[in-house]
Amino acid sequence: MDKERLLWIYRKMQEIRKFEEKALELFEADKLRGSVHLYIGEEAIAATVCSLLKDTDYITSTHRGHGHCIAKGAELAPALAELMGKATGYCQGRGGSMHIADVTKGNLGANAIVGGGIPIAVGGALAAKLRGTDQVAVSFFGDGASNEGTAHESMNLASVWKLPVIFICENNGFGISTPVKQSTSVEDISVRSAAYDMPGYTVDGNDVLAINEVVTKAIERARKGEGPTLIECKTYRWLGHWTGDPQVYRTKEEVDAWKEKCPIKRLRNHLLENKISTEEEIQKIDEEVIAAVEYAEKFALESPEPDPSTAMDYVFYEN
Amino acid sequence: MDKERLLWIYRKMQEIRKFEEKALELFEADKLRGSVHLYIGEEAIAATVCSLLKDTDYITSTHRGHGHCIAKGAELAPALAELMGKATGYCQGRGGSMHIADVTKGNLGANAIVGGGIPIAVGGALAAKLRGTDQVAVSFFGDGASNEGTAHESMNLASVWKLPVIFICENNGFGISTPVKQSTSVEDISVRSAAYDMPGYTVDGNDVLAINEVVTKAIERARKGEGPTLIECKTYRWLGHWTGDPQVYRTKEEVDAWKEKCPIKRLRNHLLENKISTEEEIQKIDEEVIAAVEYAEKFALESPEPDPSTAMDYVFYEN
């Protein structure tokens, strides 16, 4: 991977991290409401996958969607404004964290229905195939979502139609409080790829290079018209499922052990150890990210609430 | 397998065959309406599987459910009466062919929604597990149904809960006009068992002995509390998906070739060649079956229509 892309990934991971730390802070200060699911600890996946995509490629995301959204090109200011329900947010305050989208950048949307976005990604890929372009569609979904009927139906459909979809299962060990072992019949979800006659890989979801390798292969396969791939990225969410989660289902030790495996730290070390980049260069990115998040915060806080009299706007396209 | 059970299977297969031939005749004579999906050619599966079940074991069936219903112990007369919508039918004329059930015999019902019965079988097995009995539940479903979300969700659930379910996929090569290859990402649907960490088998669905072997194993496993099994039985439906099906999707040659593989003829030959039974004994069964079907026809034709003033009965249990 070239330096430029590595630094891009690093920057996106930091943007996600800092953006979410800010979101949490605003939530705790009661300036932000609703269900906010944080991606902290899982940033390598969204950032690496999206580093391989063009603006014209599609993704569908999940309830835990900030990372995918930012990695797919969203600006932080309107993203944070949307989390605060402001008129300047990506969805003009109508969607919030769980339904954030930026279709202009190929993000077909977060999806608050577990498994709800998977068939939508298949549809994006179908559009590409019908138009004869080399666009691909990436569907992000969780370990929990892998047990929804839509996961199965979508993988089968993508396979029989040889659609350019990359199914990225973010296995963070839990669906809310339920450990994968309790919910999922297999240890490595990627083995399910055999049920759809497609390649399947399980990778360390905190390892940018490992993710890059398999996703590159999957995207090539997709662009060549050879069909879908299932990739499972094993990772961990550092924070509760939502803010205020009592986390009865795991120990502090377990969480701490995973914090040691921080994907950002890991990439940073890789960049330095291999002399791909320098402390200064990285420091500069960090500072730029912090400045961007600060700007986003200011922008979001100062933005107006949507006008209640417009509540009914945007139900239908006015033909 | 002992002779008694072999002859029982033979008898059930004949009952199904003759019952359905009669149903078709009545349909063509306009004495029977609605969607009637005939099982002719696939009889070995229902008969062999149900020969291994007790009355207290459960099954769930499909839109193509006459075979399962008869094999699980339904009497022909009220079954045919139900197909004719008569007051004496199993469902008092409310269900018809697609919704026929006899819960007293453990048949939790035909199901006109493709894939709809699969989770219901899982529920039957769950009840058994909670009560600590050794009951099992068999879910019959088609190749087409295997692509529904419920198939996936149910197999995963049964696996993680180690429930005594046997998933019997009746792969007859088509879902209406759509060949398996067009709808299903794998050639042998049983390979999907690996996605649920359960044993999977593909067998010749026209071969009573082969079916018997794997189903016996699966039932033993289930009764011992070791969990579910997926069994794919490859077979073929001789007739159209429904009466009047133009069958644009296959050739007469293909149909004829499968008729050569008639499961009833095959079992009959086996019984005779291995001197398990005699022409006379088999002939006697055939005659009894024909008499039973004739009786059923007379019963059904002479039975009254349900009284329209009772149309609202049975919506709710009156507590």
Add this chain to the structure above:
Amino acid sequence: MSRKSYAIAIRDVLAEEMRRDDRVFVMGEDIAEQGGIYGCTRGLLEEFGPDRVRNTPISEAAFVGAGVGAALAGMRPVVELMYMDFAFVAADQILNQAAKIRYMYGGKATLPLVIRGQQGVGRGNAATHSQSIEAIFMHIPGLKVVMPSTPADAAGLLRTALRDNNPIMFFEHKILYNTKGEVPDDPDFMIPFGKANIVKEGKDATVIATSQYVGRAEKVAKQLEKEGISVEVIDPRTLVPFDTETVVNSVKKTGRAVVVHEAHKCGGVGAEIASIIMEEAFNYLDAPVIRLGAKSCPLPFNLGLENAVVPQEDDIEKAVKSVLYK
């Protein structure tokens, strides 16, 4: 004008629009070689090929969802549900995704998706294959809801649907497929949404009917004419948007109204229409609005039972006389 069946009217519009706009494509169960089990896509495979005429696996959530995604990505998918009853298997993709996405995204997504299929009684399909479920899609905002009652309406409304940029539920009726009528040949023939059809003018009472009940109400109206009762029959044609004005103006004129549909009376579209009439024309009403719809039980298999559950022409006649206190 050409005389054709309701099914062929649908098929022809699909073909014409597919010729006109290569973003339009169709998918569903057995719609390719088989041409759909009611023939509404017959011949399309031959003309447009397997890319644009796609047999799907039996996975309604996936292929409705793929329709949502393809629409978001700039295509104009038409998804056939073999029976509208199967919408329940894909309900999340219709009600939580298709219906809400444009709004949730602050108007920044466009979702031109037509979900079409047949529903209703008449072929002995019993409870899971005979329902009329339009009320559900009227209740959840974000979907346009269309119910053609004639071949011409099927053609004109379907073309409007195919050129609309919103998700649309297009409810055909299985027993209308073989009914024949004159259909304009104009390749741009469209019937606007939200414009009710006054099927027959009248002055004594208004009957608002949908789908197969439009023809039946008209028949009853003609009979009553002989008895000197003048009935106005209105077909709303689209439930979302709903043409309140035409309905309310009619009731202001007649002072009496009957609503009849095949869906269950309880919680059906008739309740909404009756309530709108009360809200908008209370002072004009000389009698309470009568609603006719299926009784509150699943649809039975037996024909006699089925007829006892859904409204009969007799019931319409009685209801009209009842609002006239005759």
Add this chain to the structure above:
Amino acid sequence: MSRKSYAIAIRDVLAEEMRRDDRVFVMGEDIAEQGGIYGCTRGLLEEFGPDRVRNTPISEAAFVGAGVGAALAGMRPVVELMYMDFAFVAADQILNQAAKIRYMYGGKATLPLVIRGQQGVGRGNAATHSQSIEAIFMHIPGLKVVMPSTPADAAGLLRTALRDNNPIMFFEHKILYNTKGEVPDDPDFMIPFGKANIVKEGKDATVIATSQYVGRAEKVAKQLEKEGISVEVIDPRTLVPFDTETVVNSVKKTGRAVVVHEAHKCGGVGAEIASIIMEEAFNYLDAPVIRLGAKSCPLPFNLGLENAVVPQEDDIEKAVKSVLYK
């Protein structure tokens, strides 16, 4: 009597009925260790163990269907849907299976299944997690539909549900969970289905309200009392069966009615209730029945927008005055 929250009232009845009848068991997402995300099953795992308190995979169709099957097989399952909005993912199992099976089988199957969960606005969950969808389950016959508005009602209605032999949709409201009230300690305390609660008597106008709007209507009624307007507030408590008599008698007395609920007005339960009132008490009505419900748009995330979409107390007050022509 014990003072407890609506959530705890539910939890306690579940525990009591599980003690009483070992066929009762609960399953759903995160209901075991976690005790449900709103705490309605907290402590049950400890008392009853993992066999009877089961965390499910995120597969609503499978575990609702497993509830159907287990009920058919003689158990008495209670299935929690984390949000009632997820009923759409399992809609077929609820609407085509649970609701219809007894009827389709000619009365020869019994299906004691309680599907419970919360719905509604109030926590900034936006369009897919804030809906009120009871109208859909009222429309499709075969399900009883329950909507408790207080801790005591939650307890009494839930116990009735758990001892009923039919499939039941039990709609809780997320913002009611923390409301407290007196709940009878009687382990057989039950509130019969189909018996509306006259929350407050009055003579000038009737307000029929459901779920969280019962309390809000009562509050408005008390305010209006001060202005000399006497409002009767009725909570139907169950929509199926529906207590037509109590509602109609009240309107016959007051001559005026307002229906208020959180679900979308268009096609909502209010339309059914308004229509019933018109049918049964037309000659007593001095004004058209007013319906209040959410506007026809998906529920927005922003609080100000959300408040603009669902009825406010102010709207109730205005509606009451409007039916009184004040």
